[in-house]
Amino acid sequence: MTANSRRPLELPLAETDREIRQLFATDMAVERTRLLYEGSRIPTLFMLLCGLACAYLLWEPRGDLLLAGWLVGVVLLAVLRLIQVAAFNAALPSRQAKPMWRQMFLLGAFCSGVALAIGAIALVPPDAFFQQVLMFGLISAAILSASVAYAVSLTAFLTFALPCLVPTVVYLLFVGQPMQQGWGVLGLILFGALLVVAWQINRLVQRSLVQRFHNQALISRLEHAKSQAEGLNGELAREIEQRRRAERELRDAHNDLEMRVAQRTLELDAASHALSKSEARLALALEASELGMWDWNLITDEVHHSRLKEIFGLDPEAVTVMLRDLKPRLHPEDLPLLRRTLVEHMKGLSDGYQIEYRVRHANNQWLWIEDRGRAVERDASGRVTRMLGTRRDITAWKMRDEEQRLAGIVFEAASEGIIILDPDYKVLAVNQAYSDVTGYSAEEVHGHSVARMITSRDTRRQYEVIRQELEHSGKWQGELVETRKNGELYPQWLQLNVVRDARGRVSHIVGFFADLSSRREAEERLRYLSHYDELTGLANRTLFKARLHEASQRARQDESTLALLHIDLDRFKMLNDSLGHEVADQLLRQMSRRLTQSMPEADTLARLSGDEFAVILDNYGSLSNLARMASRLLAKLRMPMTVGGQELVVSASIGISLLPENAREMSALISQANMAMQHAKHLGGNTFQFFTDNLQACTLERLQLENQLRKGIELGQLEVFYQPKLCLATDTLASAEALVRWRHPDLGLVPPGDFISLAEETGLIAPIGEFVLRQACRQAREWQMLGLADIRVSVNLSVHQLRQGNLTSLVRQVLDETGLAPHFLELELTESQLLDNVENVISTFHQLRQMGVKLAIDDFGTGYSSLSYLKRFPVDFVKIDQSFIRDLSANGEDAAITRAIIAMAHSLELKVVAEGVETQAQMDFLKAQRCDEIQGFLISRPLAAEHFAKLLLEQSSIAS
DSSP: OOHHHHHHHHHHHHHHHHHHHHHHHHHHHHHHHHHHHHHTHHHHHHHHHHHHHHHHHHHTTOOSHHHHHHHHHHHHHHHHHHHHHHHHHHSOHHHHTSHHHHHHHHHHHHHHHHHHHHIIIIISOSSOHHHHHHHHHHHHHHHHHHHHHHTTSHHHHHHHHHHHHHHHHHHHHHTSOHHHHHHHHHHHHHHHHHHHHHHHHHHHHHHHHHHHHHHHHHHHHHHHHHHHHHHHHHHHHHHHHHHHHHHHHHHHHHHHHHHHHHHHHHHHHHHHTSTTHHHHHHHHHHHHHTOEEEEEETTTTEEEESSHHHHHSOOGGGOOBIIIIIGGGBOTTTHHHHHHHHHHHHTTSSSSEEEEEEEEOTTSOEEEEEEEEEEEEEOTTSOEEEEEEEEEEOHHHHHHHHHHHHHHHHHHHOSSEEEEEOTTSBEEEEOHHHHHHHOOOHHHHTTOBHHHHOOOHHHHHHHHHHHHHHHHHSEEEEEEEEEOTTSOEEEEEEEEEEEEOTTSOEEEEEEEEEEOHHHHHHHHHHHHHHHBOTTTOSBOHHHHHHHHHHHHHHHHHHTOOEEEEEEEETTHHHHHHHHOHHHHHHHHHHHHHHHHHHOTTOSEEEEOSSSEEEEEEESOOOHHHHHHHHHHHHHHHTSOEEETTEEEOOOEEEEEEEETTTOSSHHHHHHHHHHHHHHHHHTTSSEEEEOOGGGGGGGHHHHHHHHHHHHHHHHTOEEEEEEEEEETTTTEEEEEEEEEEEEETTTEEEOGGGTHHHHHHHTTHHHHHHHHHHHHHHHHHHHHHTTSOOOEEEEEOOHHHHHHSOHHHHHHHHHHHHTOOGGGEEEEEEHHHHTSSHHHHHHHHHHHHHHTOEEEEEEETSSSSHHHHHTTSOOSEEEEOHHHHHTOOTTSHHHHHHHHHHHHHHHTTOEEEEEOOOSHHHHHHHHHTTOOEEESTTTOOOBOHHHHHHHHHHHHHHHO
């Protein structure tokens, strides 16, 4: 834009600036007046209260007219000031700008100062020190309150302070007694302090008002510029519309001219072809049919063609002799059939000569030709001497036939069911997969309306909704429950698409559907394997925690009782090491059956780990009843059993905790039952123990560890180690998981298993998590700046960090401080933690996903109802829990679960990470199943930052 084009915009902006500056001073004065009135209510009421208090103090010794008149004046001034404030607030903004309001306020401030001065000079007793203290204190409090409120304007402050303090100070210093002179000095100090405070407050208010009005002026200027820009845009739009109108008129004139030229040309063509009407009709017919004529003299082998250039790409001069010029261009595979067909016609065995063959075009492409001809002349011996015929290029038809043939093959061979409908939703065709899924043959459904074929009540209700969606957007997809021919219900995923013809009208509706029955069965199987122990069939730890949570909720709501029995087999490790894993597994199965038979009244039976079991009992009755059940269970478990050809006697230790007698929370209940079980083991086993307060002393060590951990966080004793993740597709280190370690000054390097659970229980996990997040982001950015690798770091989240509600802002702040790009940060949350507060987690994950941060579900497969929620969480990675990887074998159930998790995650466009990989066989299996990343001791143990940097440097050296 040139200077001339900017000038019309700059002039109005300059005029706007002048108008804004003219209004600036007026608005400032009005705003100061408004602030004075708003701030004067409390000082006025305070002055009134002080006046009443002073009158009360002086009324007994001095009940004279001066005191009464002074009190009436103070009350009158306070009432007038409150009336004045109410009148100012009720006035319109235009009237509030008048100077009289400021003058009235200054007059009231002056009168208030004079009234307080009179009270200090004339009413305070000269010889009563205690009354002087009270009177001067009350008057000083009123002066302080009013001075701070009036400091918005130095004029208002001086109008009040000068008549209030100056006469009082002068009187006390020069006229009063020695005691009053001390009060005069104090008043002088008060006056000086008030001047400084008023000057400071006035300066702050002035700055605030200037900034506010400056912002308002800037906004007004921007709005003015916006309105001018909109005006220019409107003029530009009108100019563009004028140009478009001119172009349309020019185009209409051009079209009219073309029509006239075409009409004249037709007239000339009609005149020029009037003499050769029959030839023109023949040429038009040949042109319309794309036929080329040929005339072959068999005696001289000469041939004449029409449309030779259009069909073969050859000039007419290039083909004059049939056998010499055309025969070499025929396809070798078609030449025998052509020769046989031609000979049969020449011998009179066929009425006409007709064949399809391939010819090489001038551009070396093969064309399909349809050739028709007839013998028109023969010699005396019946030998053909001349043939006439036509030929045309049918390559496009052949290609369409081939495409239709392939489409038919695909249509019938597709694994998904396909149905084609006409615009009235009547069936035109179905493929074999449709018949296999539904049981209906193509003949049974052809011509029938879809609406009459629907048997499912839910699908019939959705039929109209589907039709409306197809009419609106042209496609629909969703899950329906349909009925097979035999009456069986099955889940179906259906996708419908509208097909339109060249005129945009609906010609067909094509539907694709898949039977979801197998997928549903796999999901149910996976859900079962995720919540029940594979060996014993009892509930696993995840389901146990969920059931215990539900039972504790019921107990609190119903004010009932709950007992938790923690059972651990005695000397099981020795049996496992001596007899082997197979015998130990058989032993665990038999013990679980005995446990089930012995505790029919149990709410839940679970296997927590190797040889640890748990029993939840609702409304156990009395302690004696619970003790009898425990004794009966111990006796049942200790009965001899035959396992692996050997008779074994296995005892157990039982710890019992009660709700609400011992604990109110689920975690405390579990911990107390475990403590009681450990105490039973210490007593020699084959017994049960209730949790008591004496066992609580055992937690002293844990409390000391908590204090040491809290101190360690403050002293910076935490360190971050990094365990690499290997990308199986490229065999490179793609990312690293940040793991916290505690380097205790006395205990050395404390493993996370010894303090992470403690940190989660005490809330220390939040500062630990923030420390790991900052350190990991800072370290990843440092590696990038050193040129080692653009590696992604993953940080584990805790449920405490989600509950605090500031996770998104914390991540954004850390990324800004460290300079790390969001997509290089991955946050992991365990599957069980996802279900702590589903809606809150989903909202937080969406915010993090919008920032570009990667998200992962850790320990996948161990959570409760994970499959029903997985599609709702916006995650990028799924980490298979190491419990499924540890016992991985080609035909085991862990392998089936792992395959299912990988397939399901990939179908949802998620990447899969397997943790706990320790053997090459596990890695080979995961690589064969197209797992994306792995981590574990096979790749590397967690490393300190400097050692991990060396690992990255070695990788970059190998790559280079």
